[in-house]
Amino acid sequence: MxxxxxxxxxxxxxxxxxxxxxxxxxxxxxxxxxxxxxxxxxxxxxxxxxxxxxxxxxxxxxxxxxxxxxxxxxxxxxxxxxxxxxxxxxxxxxxxxxxxxxxxxxxxxxxxxxxxxxxxxxxxxxxxxxxxxxxxxxxxxxxxxxxxxxxxxxxxxxxxxxxxxxxxxxxxxxxxxRGAPLIPTDQKKAYEQFVKAVFTGRGRNLPQIVRHAGPNNPGRAKSALKVAHVPHGALPRDLTVDQWCALWRVLTA
CATH class of the missing domain: 3.40.50.150 (Vaccinia Virus protein VP39)
Known part of the structure; x- marks a missing residue:
């Protein structure tokens, strides 16, 4: 050929x-x-x-x-x-x-x-x-x-x-x-930016990273991770889709 x-x-x-x-x-x-x-x-x-x-x-x-x-x-x-x-x-x-x-x-x-x-x-x-x-x-x-x-x-x-x-x-x-998105489609761009900020953010642990990913104080970041059932010591790559979505909902409530 x-x-x-x-x-x-x-x-x-x-x-x-x-x-x-x-x-x-x-x-x-x-x-x-x-x-x-x-x-x-x-x-x-x-x-x-x-x-x-x-x-x-x-x-x-x-x-x-x-x-x-x-x-x-x-x-x-x-x-x-x-x-x-x-x-x-x-x-x-x-x-x-x-x-x-x-x-x-x-x-x-x-x-x-x-x-x-x-x-x-x-x-x-x-x-x-x-x-x-x-x-x-x-x-x-x-x-x-x-x-x-x-x-x-x-x-x-x-x-x-x-x-x-x-x-x-x-x-x-x-x-x-998915037939029904887990997050409203009109929030897609903001959500993607949030995930990127967490994956690339600075900090020694996830509470610090989440705090710097948006206007979050230390208490709010820790509370959001607790509500999302994110275990201590977890890294961004360890989070499930349900944990990501729960974290997003709490921080944007």
Whole structure:
């Protein structure tokens, strides 16, 4: 296959999934959703072919124009588009894809900032999937997004399941938009700034950090942490979504 106008295989960051059980797992997760499907990073169509068997409206996009032409010939019933996932409208209820590992964070930010989809299933770098799902502690991005989304780790994928083989394992991350947000949407920006202030704030312990994250005196910060049932010695990454939300409600009451 000739080079894409965006560069060769490595320039595109493509690691194609060849592990049939993982392909079946991804398709099965999509099977339990409803509505039209958007696949990002279709590549050679290993997952696209399985998604097509669900007999639902399916759009598959890829940045490599040669693979797009090939997929159009092989799957005439699928709408295959030559497009970049960083700019293509994410308007389908279900988004799924094996995404380039180096684009995981910016693509996740774009997905979380889009309003139309209901469920997203991504094959990402293992460490990213693990952290987004809160295993071993939450990240700032997850804490900022958790009142509006649920993050579920659906499995680990060994590096040898890809071709070419990456240096790290992959992880299946499912993101579900909450039907009822835990915090009013009109407070989203302020809440995100608060979480950032806590994660990046100064202080030797959480009461001090929370105190400096806003106009809070020491007593108010300690009282809010107590009401939110935050244990002594906890760090920002240790807080659950319920604790974050309770802390926010108390401090903004």
């Amino acid at each position: 000739s080079r894409s106008s965006f560069g060769g295989r490595h320039e595109l960051g493509q690691n194609f999934l060849t592990h049939k059980p993982t392909l079946a797992r991804l398709c099965d997760l999509v099977r339990h959703t409803h509505g039209p499907i958007l696949e990002i990073g279709a590549g050679d169509g290993a997952l696209t072919r399985r998604l097509a068997t669900l007999e639902r409206p399916l759009v598959a996009i890829d940045i490599d124009e040669h693979r797009v032409r090939s997929l159009r010939r092989k799957l005439p019933d699928v709408q295959v588009e030559h497009a970049d996932a960083m700019t293509y409208p994410l308007t389908a209820p279900v988004v799924v894809g094996n995404i380039p590992f180096h684009l995981t964070t910016p693509l996740l930010r774009r997905i979380l900032g889009s309003d139309d989809w209901q469920r997203t299933i991504l094959l990402t770098q293992w460490e990213v999937a693990r952290k987004r799902a809160g295993l071993g502690g939450s990240t700032m991005m997850t804490a900022q997004s958790a009142p509006w989304f649920r993050f579920i780790l659906q499995g680990r994928v060994p590096a040898w399941a890809f071709s070419p083989q990456p240096s790290v394992d992959g992880g299946i991350l499912e993101i579900i938009r």
